[in-house]
Amino acid sequence: MNAAVDAATRVFDLRAVPLREVNRFLHSDLGGVREVRIEHPDGAHSIAVGMDAPVHVDIVGHAGYYAAGMNKHADVVVHGNAGPGVAENMMSGTVRVKGFASVSAAASARGGLLVVEGDCGLRCGISLKGADVVVGGSVGSFSMFMAQAGRLVVCGDAGDALGDSLYEAVIYVRGEVKSLGADARFEDMTEADVAAVAHLLARAGLDHDPRRFRRIASARSLYHWNVDANQEY
Amino acid sequence: MCGIVGLMIRNPALRDRLGEWARPMLIGMTERGPDSAGIAVFTEPLPEGRRKLSLHAPDGFDWAPLARELGPEVELAVRANHAIATTSRDPASLRAQLKAAFPQVHVLSAGRAIDLYKDVGTPAEIADKYGLAGLSGTHLVAHTRMATESAVTPENAHPYTAGEDWCLVHNGSLSNPNSLRRKLEPLGIAFDGDCDTEAACRWLEWRMREGDTLEQALRRGFDELDGFYTFLMGSADALAIVRDGFACKPALVAETDDWVAIASEYRSLAHLPGVEGARLYEPQPERIYAWRAAA
Numbered sequence: 001m002n003a004a005v006d007a008a009t010r011v012f013d014l015r016a017v018p019l020r021e022v023n024r025f026l027h028s029d030l031g032g033v034r035e036v037r038i039e040h041p042d043g044a045h046s047i048a049v050g051m052d053a054p055v056h057v058d059i060v061g062h063a064g065y066y067a068a069g070m071n072k073h074a075d076v077v078v079h080g081n082a083g084p085g086v087a088e089n090m091m092s093g094t095v096r097v098k099g100f101a102s103v104s105a106a107a108s109a110r111g112g113l114l115v116v117e118g119d120c121g122l123r124c125g126i127s128l129k130g131a132d133v134v135v136g137g138s139v140g141s142f143s144m145f146m147a148q149a150g151r152l153v154v155c156g157d158a159g160d161a162l163g164d165s166l167y168e169a170v171i172y173v174r175g176e177v178k179s180l181g182a183d184a185r186f187e188d189m190t191e192a193d194v195a196a197v198a199h200l201l202a203r204a205g206l207d208h209d210p211r212r213f214r215r216i217a218s219a220r221s222l223y224h225w226n227v228d229a230n231q232e233y
Numbered sequence: 234m235c236g237i238v239g240l241m242i243r244n245p246a247l248r249d250r251l252g253e254w255a256r257p258m259l260i261g262m263t264e265r266g267p268d269s270a271g272i273a274v275f276t277e278p279l280p281e282g283r284r285k286l287s288l289h290a291p292d293g294f295d296w297a298p299l300a301r302e303l304g305p306e307v308e309l310a311v312r313a314n315h316a317i318a319t320t321s322r323d324p325a326s327l328r329a330q331l332k333a334a335f336p337q338v339h340v341l342s343a344g345r346a347i348d349l350y351k352d353v354g355t356p357a358e359i360a361d362k363y364g365l366a367g368l369s370g371t372h373l374v375a376h377t378r379m380a381t382e383s384a385v386t387p388e389n390a391h392p393y394t395a396g397e398d399w400c401l402v403h404n405g406s407l408s409n410p411n412s413l414r415r416k417l418e419p420l421g422i423a424f425d426g427d428c429d430t431e432a433a434c435r436w437l438e439w440r441m442r443e444g445d446t447l448e449q450a451l452r453r454g455f456d457e458l459d460g461f462y463t464f465l466m467g468s469a470d471a472l473a474i475v476r477d478g479f480a481c482k483p484a485l486v487a488e489t490d491d492w493v494a495i496a497s498e499y500r501s502l503a504h505l506p507g508v509e510g511a512r513l514y515e516p517q518p519e520r521i522y523a524w525r526a527a528a
Contacts, residue, residue: 043499
């Protein structure tokens with residue numbers, strides 16, 4: 001390894017350095033640093049939150065709550081599992097989880113791409129506001145609840161109440177859907193949908209036939225108050 | 234918020250390590266529960282006809298008069314505010330005698346396998362006060378508490394027990410503990426404190442006494458116990474976990490050939506020997522997971 005490469009990479013061991021110091025470094029003027037490696041995360045919360053630089057961050061192990069939350073520009077990889085709220089409120093950049101992610105992955109995320117290679121827990125993409133999420137495995141119940149914009153691609157199955165109270169976000173599922181939530185409905189895949197799924201799968205590095213996916217979107221019947229609905233949806 | 238911790242040693246040769254491995258697990262959950270903590274350890278069961286009661290007394294309690302009152306039929310092992318009374322006597326008469334002579338002393342648990350320690354303080358303080366690292370056994374259930382609905386007292390700390398060799402810890406909150414209590418009290422089931430968890434613990438134990446298996450009782454509980462919960466439960470030979478349908482309260486299981494470990498978060502599992510190769514998963518909502526201790 002030459003000197004230029006050395007200077008571009010920083011390594012932190014979270015068993016030796018407090019997380020706050022690591023995050024403070026990540027928020028500082030990174031100079032020429034292009035890659036940061038965080039070892040022994042041991043499930044710590046809030047690793048690499050609030051990134052605002054086009055830097056690559058490797059989290060080598062399992063992360064706790066809110067890993068890479070509020071991410072902007074950075075490319076963060078969790079080489080393990082992620083706890084609740086991974087990439088919550090992400091603005092841009094990419095976050096990849098090599099294992100599984102707990103509940104509320106990409107909650108309220110506005111932009112960027114979250115890839116979870118394994119399964120996601122409940123409420124994946126809750127209140128999504130524009131980001132893309134690709135899940136290699138299955139997602140738990142109440143995923144995309146009240147999602148406003150953005151896309152979720154699920155290569156496995158989905159749990160109960162998928163897409164409950166959806167706004168303009170769109171869901172593509174390859175496997176079984178246990179049940180749809182209020183106002184969510186299956187719609188025909190257009191060529192634009194197939195192209196969108198193919199593009200997202202390619203970005204995620206997952207090899208599936210995009211034509212095997214089904215599209216779920218809002219029927220928009222909850223958009224306007226219906227006085228006759230008697231609170232039954 | 235609260236933290237839950239469970240550990241079962243599958244390889245009998247490693248049972249002496251139970252407390253040593255559990256101590257950092259408990260301390261790892263300090264941020265989730267700094268108020269109080271408790272540990273239920275299940276040991277090799279006493280012979281049929283023998284019982285042990287875990288007792289808790291207020292600070293500064295003098296155990297000598299209690300030992301004299303109970304007499305030579307009861308062996309007393311004292312540690313700080315806590316004592317284990319072992320006897321061949323009928324546990325009900327021992328309880329009645331204690332209640333009459335020392336009303337300030339609380340019976341935390343009864344059975345042939347369970348020892349229970351719980352108190353107010355940080356998990357590290359409780360672990361060291363009661364020598365957690367030196368405890369051995371087949372499995373344990375532990376809890377760190379951040380109180381949300383009842384006072385911070387030793388009685389309101391978890392684990393809760395009911396009947397014999399049965400305990401439960403809870404992360405979450407129940408919305409119908411009082412109606413459960415109103416259902417149970419007319420059946421002669423008495424409550425020690427006012428924590429919502431006690432209602433769930435006593436309700437499940439009552440269902441099992443009525444003939445339900447643990448699985449049947451928990452399934453019935455999906456309709457009867459209203460609220461948010463991750464319950465971790467221990468009996469003489471089993472460890473079990475269940476989460477409500479919304480699974481708002483976290484839990485993570487790690488399994489190897491040597492042990493099964495459960496915690497609210499990975500932070501409490503990260504130190505376990507062999508965790509790198511463990512099978513890790515989150516329990517699915519409304520699915521019952523149980524592990525049996527090897528004989």
